[in-house]
Amino acid sequence: MALGLGVATTPGLAQPDEAVKIGVLLGFTGPIESLTPPMADSAELAFEEVSDSGRFLGGKTIEPVRADSTCVDAAAATAAAERLVTSDNVAAILGADCSGVTIAVANNVAVPKGIALTSPSATSPALSTIDDDGLFFRTSPSDARQGRVLAQVIKDRGYDAIAVTYTKNDYGKGLSESLQAGFEELGGTVTINTAHEDGKADYTAEVAELAEAGSDLLVVLGYADQGGIGIIRAALDTGAFDTFGLADAMYSQPFLDAIAADGNDLTGSFGTVPGTEGAGVDAFQEISMAAGGDGQAAFTGESYDAAALMALAMQKGGEATSEAVADNMMAVANAPGEKILPGELGKALEILAAGGEVDYVGATNVELVGPGEASGSYREYEVEGNEFTTVRFR
């Protein structure tokens, strides 16, 4: 018994000075449980690269500690974050994922305990204005930005009056408000902007309401396997609309297949999804595939970038603490300095150790603006036949 205990505790005590613990707080159970494993793998890929380089703070390694944010349960996410800080003694936390739990963790744990928090996927505009003492960062852009980009796309295609329906949560509401503001600034009119409930069997009544307001385009800011597809199905069946503006959560091939299976055609519908192109994207895909991933799953690039940025900020600050992350995050993410692509973290660590500057590009061309969030670039897509095609990047 005593021997067993000794063996079990030995690995944790092996290198007490070298291992820097960083929490990985993602929703391993709950509504996005299918997205989180590749996200965590990508973040840990970056930590591993940093550890293996042997140049991190004079040869220390990073030990990721996973915890479950559940995506929806703020109390459970707060408890998990508390545990990371008090019992695992993490230096900083990567996470959380969904906007609601991220706000809860930022307010209840990160700010009171002075822990830096970097989310790869929380996109609610509310996170831009929280009182975070400079501790919160995100490598995904705020939906406020997507709303404006989508407004520009719609306007550029010659629509002047649009109807908007959004899924009834923080994501949908924030996105619809920024879309409306952006579209009205461009001189367009939003004839109706209403929420829809997910999980209903029939959306004919909602579509009737949207159709009555009178516009040529229906913008659906919903989920591809929930109310979003329900609204589109009902709109096509009743002939209320035949072209749709779509946001990122509708970018899903199974959704197109299901509409095609109904005998309907979405050709001409269009939308935006966060996305970039360039050397960073290719480099990330290469190392991700070498590690057994596919480099394209949602938010994996953002997760890698969040992890890499935290490590680089610690290196620049010269210590594995949240203060180092908070103080140096913007400096390592933005110009001036040497451009750093995924897979070049060793080089970046070396430059920083020598007192130089880096401009981390990463998997998503990350550029931190305002309160420490990615400026974001978006892919404008269009449906052709049964496929999404890329029009251009904005």
Next chain:
Amino acid sequence: MKQPSHPRPSPVDSKVVGATAETNRPPRPWRPPWWMAVGVALGLVVLALVSREGGGVNLLNALVRFANFVVIPGISYGSQLALGALGVTLIYAVMRFSDFAHGDTMAFGAMGVILTTRVLQGMGISAGPLPTALLALPFGILGAITLALVFDRAVYRFYRRQRAAPVTFVIASIGALFVTNGLVRLIIGPGDQRFADGVRFIFRVQEFKEMTGLSEGLALRTTQVITLAVAVIVVLGLFLFLNRTSLGKAMRAYADNEDLALLSGINPERVALWTWIIAATLATIAGTLYGLDKSFKPFTYFQLLLPIFASAIVGGIGKPLGAIAGGFVVAFSEIAFTYPYRKILGYLGFETDSLVQLLSTDYKFAVSFIILVVVLIWRPRGIFQGRLV
């Protein structure tokens, strides 16, 4: 033996008598009946609308739009509610309690149909232009009957022998609700299932527009027609059963007066057995039609309970005819109260910027609630004078 013949007034006599009686009174002035006045008023309105420029076409457009968004969805939703409410009302009449598990029995039956449909599709069997689910219906019905009888034997029979109060049955049925709901989620999962195949449309909006040249279109889905057709067949069958067969009469007798029925030798267990069989059949058909027409998701069936009970109570609980009327009243109220009439009024010459919508679509379920409360306060026996709840 010859019957003593009674002197009967001949038809001729009675006429003469009637005529003499009438002549004593001053002739009543002819009054047009009320429906004629309504007809004339409607005719005038239509004339006024048609006489405007392009008025005829606009009137047609308004009617087509109304049909597309209100009438057709209302008829199919109403049929589905009516079938569900028939099951509830039947159980209430015979077993004397409100079966809260009915919504989930619908889900259970529909689940059986979906699973069988998948097997049939796997074997390459289909019903041509009709959904394969119609072929799978008997299997789903068998599954639901089995479930209902298991609950009856395991739970309800015990309380029936105890002659327990109705509220005990209601609470027991809530237990059955959760068990059934759990079973459905366990077997088929909580997600959305779509199992409609075959031809989806009888005619589409675009085809209708090209055919008629109107600017408004009308779509008619196969499932909407099937819903109505199946509902009519099932209701006719049920009424024939209740009125013509000895078993149906026994059930009605048992429903009217339990003690009298027992005295006249009706076997209560047999009545209970057949009530469950029929209720489970109705539930499966209603559940399958709803799933075909909209989509199958266990949680939406749980939510259907409210409009179904509203339908049964509005119509008069315990009255089969009432369940049907109630189903359509609730369905049309839900749709008509949440529909914005802006464009229709526009076609009729009343341009407006407001949506002319009584309630937001978010309050769809509230409509059932309001109907339920209003009926319980002012007409607790419902349209067809059912029992007091």
